[in-house]
Amino acid sequence: MKFKVIILLTVALAWFSCGDKKSDGPVTEPAKEEVKKEVADADPMSNKGIGPISSVTMGEIDADLAAAGEVEFKAKCTACHKISKRHIGPALKGVTERRSPEWIMNMILNPEEMVQKDPIAKQLLVEYNGAPMANQNLTEDEARAILEYFRTKN
Numbered sequence: 001m002k003f004k005v006i007i008l009l010t011v012a013l014a015w016f017s018c019g020d021k022k023s024d025g026p027v028t029e030p031a032k033e034e035v036k037k038e039v040a041d042a043d044p045m046s047n048k049g050i051g052p053i054s055s056v057t058m059g060e061i062d063a064d065l066a067a068a069g070e071v072e073f074k075a076k077c078t079a080c081h082k083i084s085k086r087h088i089g090p091a092l093k094g095v096t097e098r099r100s101p102e103w104i105m106n107m108i109l110n111p112e113e114m115v116q117k118d119p120i121a122k123q124l125l126v127e128y129n130g131a132p133m134a135n136q137n138l139t140e141d142e143a144r145a146i147l148e149y150f151r152t153k154n
C-alpha cells in the first residue's frame with residue numbers, strides 16, 4: 001500500500017515539474033496556436049511578404065523564362081525542395097495558387113527576415129521544425145524566372 005502511495009507521489013511530482021519546463025521551451029504550444037491564428041486571420045493571397053518586391057506583373061506564361069527558371073531551380077533549390085513531395089522544405093507544386101507572386105519572390109530573396117516577421121513564413125518555420133529557408137543570393141531576375149517555372153507546376 002505504502003509503495004503505491006510513493007509511486008503516485010513520484011508520478012505527480014514528475015507531472016508537475018514537466019508542466020513547469022514546458023513553459024520555458026523555445027516553441028510552446030500556445031505560441032504555435034498564436035502564429036496559426038495570425039495566419040488564419042489574413043488572406044494569404046493578399047500578403048506580399050517583406051522584401052524588395054512590391055509588385056509583379058504577370059501575363060501569359062512565358063515558356064522561355066520558365067525554362068530558365070527550371071535550370072536555376074534545379075541548381076539552387078533541389079537540395080531542400082521537390083515539386084510534388086515534402087522534403088527539407090515544402091513541396092512547391094501549386095505554390096502560386098496559395099501565395100502571391102510578390103510573397104514568393106520575397107521568400108526567395110529575403111528569407112531571413114521573412115521567417116522572422118511574416119506570419120505565413122513564421123508558421124512554415126514552426127512546421128518545418130525550425131529549419132530556415134536558405135538565402136541563395138539570387139538576383140531579382142533569377143527569382144522572377146523561378147516564379148515563372150512555378151506557374152507551370154500547378
Ligand code: HEC
Nearest residue numbers: 076077080088089090108115124125128131132133134136
Ligand atoms: C537549406 C534548405 C533550403 C534551400 C536551399 C531552399 N529552401 Fe525554400 N524553404 C526551405 C524551408 C525549410 C522552407 C519552409 C520555411 C522555413 O522553415 O524557413 C522553405 C520555404 C520555401 C517557400 C515557401 C513555400 C510555401 O509553401 O509557401 C518557397 C516558395 C521556397 N522555399 C522557394 C525556394 C527556392 C525557389 C529556392 C532556391 C532558390 C529555395 N527555396 C531554396 C528550405 C530551403
